[in-house]
Amino acid sequence: MYNHLGVLCVFVVNRLTATISLTTDFGAGSAYVAAIKGVILCINPDARIVDLSHSIPPQDLRFADFFLASTIPFFPPDVLHVVVVDPGVGSARRLLYVEAAGNRLLVPDNGCWTSLARLAAGQVEALALTSEQYWRHPVSPTFHGRDILAPVAAQLSLGLQPEQLGPPVTDWITLQTPEATLELGGQQAKGEVIFVDPFGNLITNIPAAMVDAIGPAAVRIGDQTVTRRVRTYAEAPKGSLVTLISSYGTLEIAVVEGNAAERLKMGVGSAVTVHQQPTV
Amino acid sequence: MYNHLGVLCVFVVNRLTATISLTTDFGAGSAYVAAIKGVILCINPDARIVDLSHSIPPQDLRFADFFLASTIPFFPPDVLHVVVVDPGVGSARRLLYVEAAGNRLLVPDNGCWTSLARLAAGQVEALALTSEQYWRHPVSPTFHGRDILAPVAAQLSLGLQPEQLGPPVTDWITLQTPEATLELGGQQAKGEVIFVDPFGNLITNIPAAMVDAIGPAAVRIGDQTVTRRVRTYAEAPKGSLVTLISSYGTLEIAVVEGNAAERLKMGVGSAVTVHQQPTV
Amino acid sequence: MYNHLGVLCVFVVNRLTATISLTTDFGAGSAYVAAIKGVILCINPDARIVDLSHSIPPQDLRFADFFLASTIPFFPPDVLHVVVVDPGVGSARRLLYVEAAGNRLLVPDNGCWTSLARLAAGQVEALALTSEQYWRHPVSPTFHGRDILAPVAAQLSLGLQPEQLGPPVTDWITLQTPEATLELGGQQAKGEVIFVDPFGNLITNIPAAMVDAIGPAAVRIGDQTVTRRVRTYAEAPKGSLVTLISSYGTLEIAVVEGNAAERLKMGVGSAVTVHQQPTV
Numbered sequence: 001m002y003n004h005l006g007v008l009c010v011f012v013v014n015r016l017t018a019t020i021s022l023t024t025d026f027g028a029g030s031a032y033v034a035a036i037k038g039v040i041l042c043i044n045p046d047a048r049i050v051d052l053s054h055s056i057p058p059q060d061l062r063f064a065d066f067f068l069a070s071t072i073p074f075f076p077p078d079v080l081h082v083v084v085v086d087p088g089v090g091s092a093r094r095l096l097y098v099e100a101a102g103n104r105l106l107v108p109d110n111g112c113w114t115s116l117a118r119l120a121a122g123q124v125e126a127l128a129l130t131s132e133q134y135w136r137h138p139v140s141p142t143f144h145g146r147d148i149l150a151p152v153a154a155q156l157s158l159g160l161q162p163e164q165l166g167p168p169v170t171d172w173i174t175l176q177t178p179e180a181t182l183e184l185g186g187q188q189a190k191g192e193v194i195f196v197d198p199f200g201n202l203i204t205n206i207p208a209a210m211v212d213a214i215g216p217a218a219v220r221i222g223d224q225t226v227t228r229r230v231r232t233y234a235e236a237p238k239g240s241l242v243t244l245i246s247s248y249g250t251l252e253i254a255v256v257e258g259n260a261a262e263r264l265k266m267g268v269g270s271a272v273t274v275h276q277q278p279t280v
Numbered sequence: 281m282y283n284h285l286g287v288l289c290v291f292v293v294n295r296l297t298a299t300i301s302l303t304t305d306f307g308a309g310s311a312y313v314a315a316i317k318g319v320i321l322c323i324n325p326d327a328r329i330v331d332l333s334h335s336i337p338p339q340d341l342r343f344a345d346f347f348l349a350s351t352i353p354f355f356p357p358d359v360l361h362v363v364v365v366d367p368g369v370g371s372a373r374r375l376l377y378v379e380a381a382g383n384r385l386l387v388p389d390n391g392c393w394t395s396l397a398r399l400a401a402g403q404v405e406a407l408a409l410t411s412e413q414y415w416r417h418p419v420s421p422t423f424h425g426r427d428i429l430a431p432v433a434a435q436l437s438l439g440l441q442p443e444q445l446g447p448p449v450t451d452w453i454t455l456q457t458p459e460a461t462l463e464l465g466g467q468q469a470k471g472e473v474i475f476v477d478p479f480g481n482l483i484t485n486i487p488a489a490m491v492d493a494i495g496p497a498a499v500r501i502g503d504q505t506v507t508r509r510v511r512t513y514a515e516a517p518k519g520s521l522v523t524l525i526s527s528y529g530t531l532e533i534a535v536v537e538g539n540a541a542e543r544l545k546m547g548v549g550s551a552v553t554v555h556q557q558p559t560v
Numbered sequence: 561m562y563n564h565l566g567v568l569c570v571f572v573v574n575r576l577t578a579t580i581s582l583t584t585d586f587g588a589g590s591a592y593v594a595a596i597k598g599v600i601l602c603i604n605p606d607a608r609i610v611d612l613s614h615s616i617p618p619q620d621l622r623f624a625d626f627f628l629a630s631t632i633p634f635f636p637p638d639v640l641h642v643v644v645v646d647p648g649v650g651s652a653r654r655l656l657y658v659e660a661a662g663n664r665l666l667v668p669d670n671g672c673w674t675s676l677a678r679l680a681a682g683q684v685e686a687l688a689l690t691s692e693q694y695w696r697h698p699v700s701p702t703f704h705g706r707d708i709l710a711p712v713a714a715q716l717s718l719g720l721q722p723e724q725l726g727p728p729v730t731d732w733i734t735l736q737t738p739e740a741t742l743e744l745g746g747q748q749a750k751g752e753v754i755f756v757d758p759f760g761n762l763i764t765n766i767p768a769a770m771v772d773a774i775g776p777a778a779v780r781i782g783d784q785t786v787t788r789r790v791r792t793y794a795e796a797p798k799g800s801l802v803t804l805i806s807s808y809g810t811l812e813i814a815v816v817e818g819n820a821a822e823r824l825k826m827g828v829g830s831a832v833t834v835h836q837q838p839t840v
Binding site (some may be wrong): 049 | 299301308328330331332333334335341347350351352354355356358359488512513526528529541555
Binding site (some may be wrong): 307319325329422426 | 579581608610611612613614615616627630632633634635636638639765768791792793805808809828
């Protein structure tokens with residue numbers, strides 16, 4: 001009897017841990033996000049939905065890749081991460097169920113999990129979603145997040161085995177994601193702008209750890225050298241050109257209460273170098 | 281004994297499914313939303329709260345109506361939807377408990393669920409909230425969402441029967457919500473702008489399905505004809521006047537990286553026509 | 561046996577009520593917030609996470625103080641509130657576990673809970689977090705929210721006794737938070753602007769109740785007197801200078817579809833007076 005109770009308890013707790021996270025580019029409060037939540041709860045009323053972000057810049061796969069690699073590794077393996085950043089929706093691109101270093105994702109096959117796969121260093125498996133019986137019908141040509149990913153996530157949270165979803169694949173799309181490199185024996189880092197935020201701040205791919213390792217440094221972008229490093233915008237007067245560590249954990253170039261992208265005429269892909277010795 | 285265990289299990293699972301969704305015009309991160317969550321959790325600590333949207337444009341009943349009809353039908357019936365878009369708060373307007381085609385809502389009686397009622401095609405019942413013993417006292421004249429709707433939602437999630445809330449009503453307010461119409465044997469759709477988003481994009485009430493049914497088309501608004509149809513803003517050069525399907529599933533008129541409302545001098549209520557044959 | 565079942569049931573329900581709220585200045589959809597959620601769920605997969613706000617203005621302790629005092633008292637005592645508004649991260653500032661009038665918080669020792677402590681009127685206890693075995697290692701110097709507060713919150717939600725976290729302290733930091741005062745026998749209120757929102761609206765610390773008690777009134781700020789009181793921006797024509805009750809429950813001075821801070825050249829700290837008799 002005690003054993004039986006134990007089993008019951010495990011069962012109940014298992015249902016509690018059916019957690020599904022959502023990452024989309026729909027914007028906070030979008031009706032699209034609400035619809036996805038509804039579809040999940042229709043299939044598994046006990047699923048717990050966690051909003052990861054709905055603020056991925058629209059269609060921005062490189063940013064999504066960056067975001068997922070910055071966040072998913074912090075989660076326990078039993079969470080299922082649904083990613084709807086899907087510029088190719090309606091085209092022939094596949095949808096995938098992915099396990100990368102124990103983390104489980106449902107993603108469009110557009111490379112948005114490239115850095116996560118790299119972090120997993122070979123511990124990666126993927127399936128193409130082809131078993132239409134787990135989808136919501138009719139499937140909208142423009143909203144596979146609601147009609148395929150959401151119902152599949154809910155079924156998985158109820159115990160569906162991933163193998164039922166479709167055949168294994170190994171030829172998934174990989175993004176060319178620029179990686180920052182440390183050079184000159186650790187005295188210089190080279191990277192690039194990977195995202196311009198709504199305020200015109202230039203977010204680079206140079207990790208804080210790399211910047212910290214270099215120590216006192218000057219940052220070069222275009223023909224400008226930025227020597228002022230702050231922790232927060234508020235530390236420098238309005239209009240100052242500064243560098244800081246962004247909320248994404250990487251080097252950011254900003255104009256205090258201004259727009260760095262406009263002032264420097266720089267954007268995604270602009271080269272950025274961090275030098276150990278201030279040049280000014 | 282086994283049966284008894286089964287009953288226990290059902291009881292626990294039932295408590296899990298007490299899900300309350302919130303739709304407000306308070307803005308993400310508003311202290312008002314936080315207060316509503318607190319009041320709900322005080323009464324039912326196990327209630328699961330799902331954010332539907334806090335980005336309804338302030339006081340915009342037509343938008344709320346549109347949002348609710350676009351999202352609520354995706355949810356299972358046991359979810360309770362609390363809607364706090366309430367320009368009439370503090371006036372004599374009633375608050376309602378509504379069941380529409382199985383979906384359950386707590387709403388101000390201001391017509392914000394008109395389209396949902398229409399979708400329910402007669403399967404609608406409503407009660408006026410009059411039983412003050414289920415309210416939070418003193419009731420603020422400007423925040424019935426916190427002091428009436430939130431505690432009533434929490435009580436319902438604990439099993440309170442709706443009949444306890446107040447008397448049935450049938451004379452609820454109905455919004456005049458413009459509906460798009462298909463004309464000329466399906467060759468033309470007529471609708472209007474129902475929302476201007478923060479970027480000046482003109483969101484119409486013409487559903488994607490209607491636009492798709494017409495096929496290659498030109499869109500007429502004011503004295504402008506828009507022939508360029510894109511899936512995403514990024515497909516056309518900056519400054520282009522384009523149409524696309526909005527994240528609300530309807531026709532949208534936009535200027536790429538610009539403000540369509542300002543450029544066309546159009547806004548909520550402007551007539552929009554979709555013609556089967558491009559006129560340009 | 562029945563008793564035994566009862567115990568089991570209580571255990572399960574207890575786990576359900578492990579609710580952790582998050583209040584940060586990271587912005588909605590930030591990767592930082594996602595990382596905090598992941599760390600919590602790794603330690604307690606059954607923790608229920610409630611987003612309170614991620615829209616606290618960056619580093620704005622006075623706003624955070626205002627926000628927390630406006631929202632936390634609505635929550636039941638068993639909720640654990642994690643607050644990550646932490647301009648001093650990486651400095652010698654302490655992190656605290658606080659109980660104030662039954663509400664439980666994990667906060668940086670920067671005064672962000674000053675008003676909450678005042679509301680608790682002496683029913684306040686605090687511990688400094690020093691027991692590093694409950695932290696996530698290595699601890700990032702710039703992200704104690706993720707590496708200290710999140711894991712400590714998760715451990716508490718699993719039943720860790722607060723006494724394990726570190727020694728009691730009584731010398732916590734207190735903010736100088738300006739409080740509005742009622743003068744002239746209730747005919748006049750004096751306060752100040754405590755926050756300028758993204759639209760330039762001036763949010764004051766004068767509570768709605770104080771404004772209502774005065775009755776018909778004129779509001780003085782700088783050399784301007786504002787006599788038009790609205791409930792919503794939409795009630796007055798574009799460009800009108802108006803007062804209303806903000807979504808934070810206090811007096812707000814706004815320009816309809818305009819920027820009051822720029823037009824009046826006023827900001828945080830500007831004195832505001834509410835007179836019973838209109839002066840114009």
